[in-house]
Amino acid sequence: MRKYSISDIEKLTGLSTHSLRAWEKRYGFVMPNRTDSKIRYYTDDQLVTLINASFLLERGYKISAIADMSQKEISDRVLEFARDQNVAITDLVKLLATATLALDEDTIRAVIEDEISQSGFEATFLFLIYPFLQYLGVLWAAGKSLPAQEHFVSHLLAQRLNAELEEMSQGTKSPMIFALLDEEEHEIGLLLSCYLAKLRNIKCVYLSRKVPVENLQPVIELTNAKRIMTIFTIPPAEDTIVNLKSFLADSQTDLLYSGIKIDALDEQATFFANPQEFIDFLDQTS
Template sequence: MENYSMTQVETLTGINAHTLRIWERRYSFMKAHRTDTNIRYYSAEQLKTLLNVAILIRNGFRVSKIDKMKPEEIYQLVTEIQLSNTENVHDDINLLMVSMLEYNEEEFHKIFQKNVLRKGLLSTITELVYPFLNQVGVLWGTNKVSPPQEHFISNLIRQKIIAAIESLPLPLISAPTLMLFLLEGEDHELGLLLSYYIAKDLGWRVIYLGQRTPSENLKEALVQTNASFLLTMLTTPRSDNFLDSLQFISKETNTPILYSGNPNFTDTIKKETNFKYLDSPNAFINFLKSHSS
């Protein structure tokens, strides 16, 4: 059974550590475990309970009332909230986390499809999927869940995005072209796939090279495709090595490079003149729209 530190629980649930400590003193529903050195930690079941409690609190329930509920009552109320017409992306993010912790594909599909029906696929990706992946650390390789959980949820989302990309119409011959790639040593592909969907949905022609692209081969590909921009993601904490590769690509191709990733790994690169940092899907969308003509 997986265990989670207070920092992980704080990040995943949105409940701060101070509040968790107060609840532990005042109520009986949540008592952290402790290591031999007296450090708090939480089980997967406790994390699921806290995710559900956070949903109830956002929907008007008091902690003192929740404390008197049985686990099945909490689950039933959360289910009723999920089936209601209320729209709260934070609740759906929590529910996605629970589906991940339980390896529950059916629940994941229900939450995903509910959002697609309500607001469309692009908004579901930018407003639900991206924040969820960012919160659990999947996008930037700082995973706050176990590797099996990360692989389970990443592959479900990967399947959805690839199916969505396939369903989009082919771009016009005259459409601007964007080339997507990850440098050698980069394995976290979901952010790049999300970008693929967004660009194709906005009418761009996308050349998708995927993971571990040798930097010395990009010039030839750019000449053949006449791509206007390059896009990559930086997640692995080796920004100096990656900067050398990106500077080489920029010099060889004279093509503007768009990039995104964990800000801790990209501060050095932001000083480069031929590079454009994108801090969110909306920043990417706005850039593509402004360069579509």
């Protein structure tokens, strides 16, 4: 069980500490636990309830009415609103986050599929899923979510991206290699990059995870690819950087990457701070 301080809750929900304390006293709504030194802390379930409560408050519900609802009733009301075409992306992001913390697969799938039906696949991943992953990054960076929750939602998103990729025809433009190097494991960004390239008729050679740098050259020779796309979600090992710089010095291949910016690669690689920069690059060069 993860523990959230009252300041964590304020940051993640937008609810003020004053309101939280007032609701606690007046309605007994979301009573925090206490440490041995009497400091308040909240659990994952309580964070989910408070994010959902903030969602309903923004839509005219009174806190007195919300306090009388069960956790399931609150979640059901939020999901009803989420199906409204006028719901802001920021609210959908929070809804996906609460569903992730609760390991609620049905809600995650429903929100994503509803948004795809309204906005299309590319827009959904660019303007909903990408901000959602950034929001989760706040939780993960602070140690506020479990690795199991991270793997849970990553698996669902990878499934959906793979399903979409399988429906697409292979591109006919110059091939591009997509690979996570050495110890890198998180595929969502790489799958999205592959989708964006394939959408623009680029032939994608997808190598997946933990590809040793020394394996890239044989693939280049087989495919005649001139570009490699990768993602760094964790700082690469020094050996990886050294091997990569040596490979790039000897190769006629361009390295493209996103995620964490690696200063040591500034002169040999092209960095994209977000998916839109990668899209702009593809549109200008392919």
